[in-house]
Structures are given as structure tokens and as C-alpha cells.
Amino acid sequence: MNVLILSIFWGIVMMFSGIALKKKGIATGLAIAGVLILLLGNLGDMSTVVITTSTFNDMLAFRGYNVLFISIVLVATLMYFLVSGREIENVGTGGFDYYALIFFVLTGIVIASSFNNLLMLFLGIEIISIPLYILTGSDKKNLKSNEASLKYFLMGSFSTGIMLLGIAFIYGDSGSLAIVPAPSPFGFSFTSLPTLSAVGALLLMFSLAFKVSAAPFHFWTPDVYDGAPTVFTSFMATIVKAGTFIAFFRMFAGGFASVQGSWGLAMQVIIFLTLLIGNLTAVFQQSAKRMMSYSSIAQAGFMLLAIYAHNDMAKEGFLVYTAAYVLATIGVFALLSRVADPGFQGFNGLAKKEPLLAATTTICLLSLAGIPLTGGFLGKYYMLVATAKAGGPFWLVIFAVICAAISIYYYFRLIIAMYFKEGNPEMAPVSRGLKFWLVVLCVLILALGIFPYEVLLNNLLSL
């Protein structure tokens, strides 16, 4: 609850302090302070030092798992501000308004990760989405940015409509908005839902799949990610994605897990298509930025495995995967937003010019590709074990592994360009602070891969 209240509060603070404070750099400082306060609040949530114990009549629940998840999101946001604060300020005038929007997105994520009620789910997803439409179009004079924003808005509203329809079906059928399906009046438990609820659940799944850009609902992703200013692409591909994923996870791996008979097959199809389309299309991209947007689709395919498996392994693994994916993607985008030419050739010879930046980006890419010792490997490993343990289909595991092998191709293209090709890339100057924080980021990724319990998961067990 703390984080929910504080994030709204801090969003408003950011909004109005833009009027009084004009100096450069203050906005970022204020935002970082805000995230630190949120983290403190999060700590309070963990140890029951809370502003209020109200949970809106149990419509929200702040328990171990989602509180830990929120702290992952907050740490990622902190890293994001530290690494790309300057870029955020450069997009508009001062950046206060954008920071305010980002804090509102965090509010949405808190709701989406702790809802107990379908209305709250809807509210959370909407609060996440609306600021994003604005952030996408924040490069006001750029036609591509405007186009992306409008496209995102139209398609996003459409999917919201579908979600609402799904919720209405479920409500109409069961008369309840709880995320746990209504118990049978005859006392036995279902493994699948009655027709109307099942249709509702599927509609809900499709609209959530749209939000996390899972195939075949992914078509907006490359255009929006490409059109939006690169800093905000980074935000959308990481923190926002994690935030919507936890809603998906909570809905289907939590509440509706018992009725997998109704949605399991559809989920298998979505996972298959997401892995296939994400990975194959990423192979053919010529721009690193577009490659990263397809990579985010491909990674979503792996994260969906956690929802499909929804056992203990999957729950732990989902945290590890999200943390590793979010951190690594922030690291890659930190470089992307500083290079003038987003095509692969724009990175040629970067290792000579900026050896440290090339090294950190390489570690992030290796993590995304799932090489051992990185958090990315452990995340993928967890997903595969969880699916195998849940008795998931053998072909899906093999297929996921083949896709992971394909992903090597496009991640390594960037590494090859940086290290083994000659060139003199044009890029914005890199400050010492950025380098430092990128090293910290890489240490976090490696620590997550070697000591996942010490870094992250033990907190879950002790809660």
C-alpha cells in the first residue's frame, strides 16, 4: 500500500515542481529521490510498517510475492533513471512532466501486481497504458513518434475494450469479479470453466497478451518501439512489460490456475507463436533498435512459459527471469540511445572507442542470450525446468531451446559489430557516472546468475 500512495504522491510532486524549478538535472535528481522513497515504502510493506492497512475491501492484496516483485520493478526503475536520466530530460523541456507520467505508470504497476479483483486489474492496466500513449508521442515534432503514439493509442484502446468484454462475460456468468473462479454450487471443483466464463477468460488472455506483446497480438510492438524516443522504448520494453506481465501472471498462474483446462491450449499456441515469430523476425532486422523490440517479443515467449507451468519453480523463475531481462535490456538500451545510427553498422568498431561500454553491453547481451553465469541463463533454465516439471509438452521445451539458440544469432550480431568490425561509430559523449552505473548493472546481472538466492529469492522465502 505504501508504494501505491507514495507513487501517486510523488507523481504529483514531479508535475508541479516543474513550474518552480527550472535548472537542468534537478528533475532527474528529484525522480531518483522519489524512487528511493518508494523503495523505502516497499521495505515498509515487507515489514508491515505501512501508512494504512486498508486494502479497499480486499480488492488489493500486498503479500510476499507481489511486494518482492514491486521491489524488482523499483530497483529497475532506479537503474533506469540513473542510466538514462539525461536522455529523459533531453526529450522535452526539463523532463518533469515525463517523470510524473513514469511515476503514474508505477502506480499502475503496483495495482496490476496486487489486484484481487478484475476491476482492479482493469484499472491497473489502464493506468499503465494511458501515460504510455503520451510518452510514445513525446517527440512532438517527429512524424514517426506521432504515428507510433496514435497507432498505440488506437490499438491499445481496442484491446482494452476486449478486456472489458472478457470481464463482463465472466461477471455475467459467475456474478463475481474475484480472480478466483466461482466455486461450483454442487461442491466439486472444476478443471475447466463454463462456456461463457471460458470465453471471457480467453478474451482477457488475448488482451493481456496484446499488452505484453505476445504473438499473434504483437504487431504494434516494433512500430511503437521504433517510433518512440529510445529512452521511452527502453522504459516500455522493460519496466512496463514486467508490470503488465505480473498482471498476466497473477490472473492466470494465480487465480485461474485451477481451470487450466479452459486456457492451457490457447496458451500453448500463444507461446509457440511468440517464440517463433519473435525469434525469426529478429533475425532479419537491420536495425539494432528493431532487433531489440523483436527480442522483447521473443523473451515474452519464455516468460509465458512461467504462466503455463505456474508451479513453485515457475514462481521463483518468473522473478529471476523478469529481473534479469529488465536489467539487461536497460543496459543495452543505454548504449542504443547514445549511438547515432541504430543500424547494426552504426556499432562497428565501438569496442575500440568505448571499451567499457562495449563490455557492459556484451554482458547484457550474453544474459539476454542465456549464457551461464548471467541471470538470463538462470531465468531460462528456471522456465525450462518449470515446464518440464509441470508435465508440459516435451516438444514445447525442445522448441523453446531451439529458439534460444536462434536468439544467439541476432544478439551476437551486435557483439560482432562492436568487437570484430572496423569503424568509427558516431555517438553521444559518455559520462563517467553512466559507466559506473552500467558496471553496477552488470554486477547485478552476474550476481543474479550466480547467487540468485542471496540476491533475490531468499527475500521471498523469508516473507
Add this chain to the structure above:
Amino acid sequence: MLALLLILIPVATGLATFFLKQGNAAKLFSLLSSLATLGISIGAAICTDKSAKSFQAPFLTNLGSSFSLSLDGMGTILVLLTGISLVLVFISTYKNTYKDPSRYYALMLLSQAGLMGVFLATDGLLFYFFWELALIPVYFLCSGWGGERRIAVTFKFFIYTFIGSLLMLVGLIYLYVLNPGQSFSLTSLYAMKLSPDQQSVLFWLFFVAFAIKMPIWPLHTWQPDTYEQSPTSVTMILSGVMVKMGLLGVIRWVLPIFPYAVHEYGHVVIGLSVVGMIYASLVAMKQDDLKRMIAYSSIAHIGLMCAAVFSVSELGLQGVLVQLFNHGVNIIGLWIVVDAIEQKLGTRKMSELGGLAITAPSLAILLVIMSLANVALPLTNAFIGEFLMFNGLYQFSAWYMAVAGLSIILGAVYTLRMVQKVIYGDTNSLTKTMTDLSLNQKLILAGITVLIILYGVNPQPLFKMTMDTVHTVAQHI
């Protein structure tokens, strides 16, 4: 503790080398590091104290894994090989200059650490970790310091091996899920009772990974290109030590765990290996590039080793274990000669060479010795291994043995043809400028010659060292 040091020294020194500013300092530092590692590995080979040879620490405990290392006979002989190889490589290329030396030497040391880990790990997940980690530095070495086509070629190599290792990962995961103890430890995996169906699937998941690494025909296509395009020093590591990862994988992680599948599919694997031997020998005869010729000859040798492993006879296995070491040393010797020729003349084409016996007599003598060891002449170290392996294969089936035996003849043909073209005949305008080996190369090759003859005449120490592995495998198969 010794086991841990074998990994720790190269990791620590490797990471430190990244930060050395001076190229020469990096060179000297890494040579010293490799000498220290060699010292430890010799110590481990002599040491009889069991507890010193293993190490255990908690690592990803909740996932059923642990950081457990242990040295058995096969591990010892491969650790020795790894230790010696790096020393051989560093000394023999001491006069070469590499661009960006601190990074080069750091990556070399890190690859050594990865290899040591693969040979020592007795936990499935840990084994997988090191398996992948050994690959990364080698990938960067080949792509960064290799020949003209290096980027495409090493990328192919990387993807090939990565697909293989991911299949192995799936295999490991299924083993873990099937294991009632929910553990990756080698002893618990050895104790598992798997149904024939499970064994068949898991066998192929593992075997493909190892077959790519060895490589076994028809999964060998990455190998000649990679050997050719890599800097010769890296090729030495690749062909001398890295291919042994695949053989170790089969002997330690396949034979004892999937005995049924090994019997069931032994014919297929041996068939592929034998076909590969003949195929590679024939292709080797047609090569003009020295590196490619040795690469194909290596495929033939590894094919024999793989066939002998799957013949599941104690004799054959004994031969393989000895050959793991001898093949590594011999092929490194050959590469050193090739490197000397290439560094001085700038070519590896046999058609452009000739008459080196006149201008570089000691090079010629040493090349002949290495070549004779390569064709496994009696009294050289390779003979005893090959003899035992053919023996094992004969017990399995005389037909396979007969066909595989052809590769001995073919091997002699292409090796002697190479010797004739390179060192005999008249000098041409290019080879006239050839100078003899430098002192460090002579020293190293002389050392290898001593090993060749010593273990050719008296292979007993190697047999003794690897006895326990043979017994362990024989118990489970």
C-alpha cells in the same frame, strides 16, 4: 583444494591480465600463471590424498546443484594435458606478437579455466556451466585474432556448439526431473534406473552435444574452417584439448548413465565414426593447406577414439584414455611446426613449400618425428593407444575394425605426402628465405619428442593413472 586451485588460478590471473597495460607484462604474467597451473596439475597427478583432489561448496542448492569438483583418472590425465598445453602454447609462440595482447592472454587463461572446470565438475549443472564458459573466450579469440573469414566461420562454430549444448541442457533437465533425489550430482545420476525409452531419448540429447564438439561425421563441418581461420595458438587449444571435452562427456556422462542406449545405438555411433574416419582421411589427402590437412586428420583420429569408446570393451576404453593425452600432445607438436612455417614464410600451402630440410634442418627433423607420431608408428606414444582401440573395436565387430583399419594406411599416405612436399625436394624462391626454428620452439618440440618416446616405450604410468575410470565405467555398463 588442489581441484579448486586448478580453476581458481587461471580465472584470477586471467581477470587480472585484462587490466595489464603492457603487452610484454601480460605475456610473462600469463606464462607464469600457466606454469603455476601446470605445477598444480602435476601435483594433483602425483597426490594420493583423495580429499585434496576434490572440493565441495554449496551452489544453487535449491536447484539440486552443488559446486563439486573431483579428480578421477580421466580427469587427472586431461587436467595434465590442459596444464601442459597452455605452457607449450605460450612458450612456442613467445616470440609472436598479437594485437591487443592483454586481452588475448586474458582470454587464453579464461578458456583454460573453463576447460579445467569441464574436466573436474562432478555435478551436472556445474558441468553445463563450464561447458558453455569454455566456449565464450575461445569464440572471442577466434573472432578477434583469426584469419580473413574468421567472423563467419567462428560464428558458425559457436552456433553449432551452442545448439548442441542446449540440447544437452534439455537432457540434463529431464534427468533432473526424473531423478527421485532431485539432484545433479554424478553419483545420484549413476544410481538412477531409467527405462529403455527414457534412455534412448536422453542418450541422443547428450550425444549430439558431444558429437558436435568432437566432432563426429556428419556434424563436423564447423571444424576444418574453424581450425583454419583461428590463430594457430588457439587451434592448438581447440584441437589438442577442447575436442577432448566431447570424449570426456561421453565417457563420464553418457556411458554409465545410459548403458542400455549405449548398447542399443552403439552400432549407429560406431558406424558414423568409421564413415567419418574414412571420409576425413580421404579429404585430408586432397588438402593443400597444412592446417586443413591436420584438421581432417584430427577428425579421423577422434573418430577412432569415439568408435573405441562405444565398443564398450575395457581394452578399447583404456586405449582411448591414454590417447586423450597423447593425441593432444602430438597434435600440438604438429601445430607448432606449422605455426613456425607460417610465421616465417606467410603461407601454409604445401604447393608453395618444399626443400625445408635444406634451409631448416632441425625443423625438418622435428616435423618428421611429429608426423610419425601422428601415424602412430610403434615406439611413439600414439601407437599403444591406437593398438588398444583397434583391439577393442575388433572385439565389437571385426568388420568395423577392418574398415577403420584402412584409415591407418590412408593416414600414412597423407602424412608422409605432407612431409615429402614440405621438407623434401628443391627449395624455391620463397623457402630459400626460411630460417630454422628459434630456441624456444626447439626446446618445446624437444620436450614433446621426449614425451612421445617416453610414453611410447613406457606407457605404464598413463595406464595406472586412468585405471579407476575404466573400472567405474565397466561397473555401470
